[in-house]
Amino acid sequence: MKQRAPLQSACKSFEEDLVLYYYGETDEVEQRRVQQHLSQCVSCQGFLDDLRRWLPQIAKSEPMAPAFWDDYYRETVTKLARQEERKHWWRALLAPRPMWMVPAFGTVGVAILVVGLLFGKGNLSSFIQRPAERIPQEILADENQLQFFESMDLLESLGKLEKQDDPSTDSTSSQSIRVRMQQDIV
Amino acid sequence: MADRQELRDEELVSLCQQGERQCFEILVRRYMEKAFHIAFNFTRDAETAKDLSQDAFLRAFANIKQFDGRSTFYTWFYRIVVNLCLDHARRHNRVTWESLDRLSEEPGEQRQLADSTFVPEQEAIAGEAKRKADQTLESMPNKQRTAFLLRNHQGLSIADIAKVMKTTEGTVRVYLHRAVAALRQSLMEFV
Numbered sequence: 534m535k536q537r538a539p540l541q542s543a544c545k546s547f548e549e550d551l552v553l554y555y556y557g558e559t560d561e562v563e564q565r566r567v568q569q570h571l572s573q574c575v576s577c578q579g580f581l582d583d584l585r586r587w588l589p590q591i592a593k594s595e596p597m598a599p600a601f602w603d604d605y606y607r608e609t610v611t612k613l614a615r616q617e618e619r620k621h622w623w624r625a626l627l628a629p630r631p632m633w634m635v636p637a638f639g640t641v642g643v644a645i646l647v648v649g650l651l652f653g654k655g656n657l658s659s660f661i662q663r664p665a666e667r668i669p670q671e672i673l674a675d676e677n678q679l680q681f682f683e684s685m686d687l688l689e690s691l692g693k694l695e696k697q698d699d700p701s702t703d704s705t706s707s708q709s710i711r712v713r714m715q716q717d718i719v
Numbered sequence: 720m721a722d723r724q725e726l727r728d729e730e731l732v733s734l735c736q737q738g739e740r741q742c743f744e745i746l747v748r749r750y751m752e753k754a755f756h757i758a759f760n761f762t763r764d765a766e767t768a769k770d771l772s773q774d775a776f777l778r779a780f781a782n783i784k785q786f787d788g789r790s791t792f793y794t795w796f797y798r799i800v801v802n803l804c805l806d807h808a809r810r811h812n813r814v815t816w817e818s819l820d821r822l823s824e825e826p827g828e829q830r831q832l833a834d835s836t837f838v839p840e841q842e843a844i845a846g847e848a849k850r851k852a853d854q855t856l857e858s859m860p861n862k863q864r865t866a867f868l869l870r871n872h873q874g875l876s877i878a879d880i881a882k883v884m885k886t887t888e889g890t891v892r893v894y895l896h897r898a899v900a901a902l903r904q905s906l907m908e909f910v
Contacts, residue, residue, distance in 0.1 A: 556871075
């Protein structure tokens with residue numbers, strides 16, 4: 534599969550000049566000197582041929598599709614626009630304003646202050662003057678519940694009386710307690 | 720806008736410096752392929768090359784007012800691209816070996832069918848040599864690689880490469896020779 538193409542060695546003293554000669558980077562004097570040497574040296578001719586054969590191969594690249602470049606250009610331009618926007622957002626805020634805007638801004642500011650004081654003060658006074666003595670409905674409901682629990686205590690006492698109805702206990706004394714309790718309830 | 724397309728780089732840059740972004744868009748159109756290919760030569764990955772080269776345009780535009788015209792626009796811009804590529808290489812320290820041939824497989828196949836002189840074996844050898852050369856390039860010191868890619872792949876003159884790399888022409892000549900010698904060595908092993 535591999536094709537043998539051994540690279541040629543050049544004369545040591547001419548190697549660098551040959552590289553520069555290949556790239557067209559020699560002046561006229563050097564160029565003549567190299568050309569003269571090449572006409573006599575087979576190795577250096579081979580070396581130069583190798584450079585001519587391999588170096589363009591290394592640099593070769595397939596062209597990208599036109600669509601790639603269109604996308605590339607569009608993306609770059611969009612990024613540039615975004616970068617410019619980011620760079621200048623604060624300048625818009627600090628940009629010098631026309632002279633007529635100074636009294637206009639002042640008037641608007643005073644108006645906002647006046648409106649704020651008027652309405653703000655009204656709200657504040659109504660908050661301060663809220664009657665503290667007014668009892669909320671929740672507390673009143675709790676008061677009714679307290680009365681309910683008091684009557685519950687009485688019922689509990691009746692339960693105790695029933696226990697005392699037991700025959701083992703003294704009937705007269707229990708009877709007298711029951712009468713007393715019923716009177717309490719009434 | 721159409722007549723602006725004819726303006727020289729420096730004239731467009733001057734208009735950009737006065738706030739005309741549209742002029743920079745002409746420079747994008749003019750240099751996008753070269754910028755992308757430099758980045759691709761360094762990274763061997765199309766998406767990364769696209770991001771890096773676009774980033775180079777953004778940086779160039781952001782710093783356009785600092786361009787003082789002492790060098791040409793393209794050497795100034797190439798320097799930005801190369802620096803971004805070298806930074807990326809330093810950060811990732813690794814190259815993915817994706818070739819442009821694989822990215823555009825379809826056009827390649829069409830070319831093969833259309834070209835009656837196409838020889839698959841020669842193509843395979845050339846492809847393998849290119850792959851080997853790419854690996855050698857990746858293992859090269861950055862300065863040698865940069866000098867070689869800019870001369871061999873981008874066609875910049877040694878004088879311009881010296882400006883891009885901010886070094887002397889003599890140093891670039893040495894880098895170039897060393898890079899070619901290293902490549903030759905690797906290709907010798909290959910054949």
